[in-house]
Amino acid sequence: MREDILKAKLEKLENLRNVGVDPYPEKSQRTHTNKEILENFDNIKDEVFLVGRVRSVRSMGGSAFVHIEDGTDKIQLFFNKNNLNTPPQSSLCATAKANATRGQGGEEVDSYKLFSKNVEVGDFLEVQGTLFKTKTDEKSLSVTAWKMLTKNIRPIPSEFYGLKDTEKLLRKRYLDLMGNRETREIFIKKNNFWQTIRKVLTDEKFLEVQTPVLESVPGGADAEPFITHYNALDQDFYLRISLELHLKRLLVGGYERVFEIGRVFRNEGISREHLQEFDHMEFYWAYADMENGMELVEKMYKAIAKAVLGEQMISVWEGEEIDWSKPWPRVDYFTEFKKETGIDLSTEVTVKDLKKKADELKIKYDQADGKGRMIDTIYKKTVRQKLIQPCLLVGQPLEVSPLAKKDPNIPNRVLRFQPVACKSELGNGFAELNDPIDQKERFEAQMKLREAGDNEAQMLDEDFIEALEYGMPPAFGFGMSERLFAVMLGRSVRETVIFPPVRNVE
Numbered sequence: 001m002r003e004d005i006l007k008a009k010l011e012k013l014e015n016l017r018n019v020g021v022d023p024y025p026e027k028s029q030r031t032h033t034n035k036e037i038l039e040n041f042d043n044i045k046d047e048v049f050l051v052g053r054v055r056s057v058r059s060m061g062g063s064a065f066v067h068i069e070d071g072t073d074k075i076q077l078f079f080n081k082n083n084l085n086t087p088p089q090s091s092l093c094a095t096a097k098a099n100a101t102r103g104q105g106g107e108e109v110d111s112y113k114l115f116s117k118n119v120e121v122g123d124f125l126e127v128q129g130t131l132f133k134t135k136t137d138e139k140s141l142s143v144t145a146w147k148m149l150t151k152n153i154r155p156i157p158s159e160f161y162g163l164k165d166t167e168k169l170l171r172k173r174y175l176d177l178m179g180n181r182e183t184r185e186i187f188i189k190k191n192n193f194w195q196t197i198r199k200v201l202t203d204e205k206f207l208e209v210q211t212p213v214l215e216s217v218p219g220g221a222d223a224e225p226f227i228t229h230y231n232a233l234d235q236d237f238y239l240r241i242s243l244e245l246h247l248k249r250l251l252v253g254g255y256e257r258v259f260e261i262g263r264v265f266r267n268e269g270i271s272r273e274h275l276q277e278f279d280h281m282e283f284y285w286a287y288a289d290m291e292n293g294m295e296l297v298e299k300m301y302k303a304i305a306k307a308v309l310g311e312q313m314i315s316v317w318e319g320e321e322i323d324w325s326k327p328w329p330r331v332d333y334f335t336e337f338k339k340e341t342g343i344d345l346s347t348e349v350t351v352k353d354l355k356k357k358a359d360e361l362k363i364k365y366d367q368a369d370g371k372g373r374m375i376d377t378i379y380k381k382t383v384r385q386k387l388i389q390p391c392l393l394v395g396q397p398l399e400v401s402p403l404a405k406k407d408p409n410i411p412n413r414v415l416r417f418q419p420v421a422c423k424s425e426l427g428n429g430f431a432e433l434n435d436p437i438d439q440k441e442r443f444e445a446q447m448k449l450r451e452a453g454d455n456e457a458q459m460l461d462e463d464f465i466e467a468l469e470y471g472m473p474p475a476f477g478f479g480m481s482e483r484l485f486a487v488m489l490g491r492s493v494r495e496t497v498i499f500p501p502v503r504n505v506e
Contacts, residue, residue, distance in 0.1 A: 006153065024149075032048050034068070037139070077140065210262065223242075224267040226239040278481050289431060292476060293417075294429065297427065318490075330391070346412065370399075376400045392417045431476060434474060443465070
């Protein structure tokens with residue numbers, strides 16, 4: 001910020017203080033929001049008190065038109081020096097004092113002059129007045145008294161109005177929110193998103209719980225964790241990568257329906273669909289099976305779509321209309337994988353076979369990747385690219401699902417499904433594995449992958465195995481993240497997080 005601009009703003013701040021105006025008072029008065037005024041304009045006859053940030057000032061001799069904006073809407077104010085001559089008996093005590101006292105030079109302070117010389121775009125005001133319509137029929141307030149609520153001393157950068165540079169907008173998100181009502185609407189919709197999920201589950205008699213963020217063994221997902229040190233215990237802990245294993249312990253303990261909405265942390269790359277910390281929801285339902293789970297998830301996603309997108313439940317992704325309201329088809333993983341790659345996963349397929357196919361398709365992979373990782377990598381670059389409209393992908397291979405039950409009819413498949421749309425996985429559902437011996441064997445297989453260099457393979461959690469040995473009822477589990485919200489809005493997940501992580505600028 002230029003020194004001359006800062007100096008001029010500080011002088012205005014001092015001008016207010018010199019005549020007894022507190023530029024940062026504790027109290028303010030408001031009888032209506034701006035939106036309430038605009039919607040009920042013809043029925044309001046009494047004087048009103050409004051508040052908001054100054055968005056524009058147009059001075060014309062002894063009068064001025066000003067727009068202020070609160071959290072609901074923007075409204076026009078009309079200031080006229082004749083209307084401000086006599087201070088009203090109101091809560092505007094600082095302004096009344098300014099009108100009624102004399103300045104340092106002994107001259108009487110003029111309220112309009114004080115306003116015109118010191119109020120500018122970015123300030124917060126409280127105003128009192130009566131409603132009227134201008135010659136152009138604009139709903140307005142004729143101001144009889146004003147009060148400074150916050151004096152702005154840093155100019156709002158003009159480039160933030162209409163700025164399209166996403167990185168700059170994210171770095172100074174408060175300026176983005178200040179300048180773009182569309183951005184503010186995103187997070188109102190996001191609140192609707194999470195509240196809808198919460199309502200659907202509580203209506204279904206699920207209990208909301210909170211489980212630890214710091215874990216001695218991270219689990220429940222294939223992801224590299226963040227590590228921190230717990231000083232009081234002098235022990236390293238991991239920030240959780242999933243909510244799963246603690247919630248399943250609650251099923252062991254006797255709860256039948258539990259869910260949690262919480263922050264998880266995964267030390268992976270940033271992309272349009274990935275962040276290192278994000279809000280996640282998981283629920284676990286004892287005695288429910290896959291069919292029960294798919295019915296509830298489709299019902300929940302349609303309720304979300306209605307809350308976020310409106311009655312039509314239509315979103316737009318890459319120019320294509322996505323209809324969330326229709327019945328969702330079931331898509332078989334093995335069938336589609338064979339169709340896209342020629343590989344039949346129901347037969348003996350080696351890691352060598354998969355890497356050869358990846359090379360043919362020019363798909364990148366890590367040499368340390370095992371069979372499960374290779375299948376998943378190829379699937380994401382082939383099958384998933386064809387899944388645009390909402391569907392349920394079912395029957396995933398055992399190798400990519402270490403926490404799901406085997407399909408009793410097809411042993412190398414598991415009882416799992418994923419909602420998929422817009423080429424993106426938007427959740428994960430399982431018939432939960434509750435055989436402690438089978439679970440331990442799968443964890444041990446995952447540990448071998450870690451030893452071979454796969455930092456995202458899961459760790460052996462002995463305490464969780466012990467919990468399963470006490471007995472966990474058959475159950476269905478499901479997890480989803482805020483990625484669904486981003487996809488519904490056709491935005492990157494970073495744009496739908498209020499303060500996403502950004503690289504420091506030197």
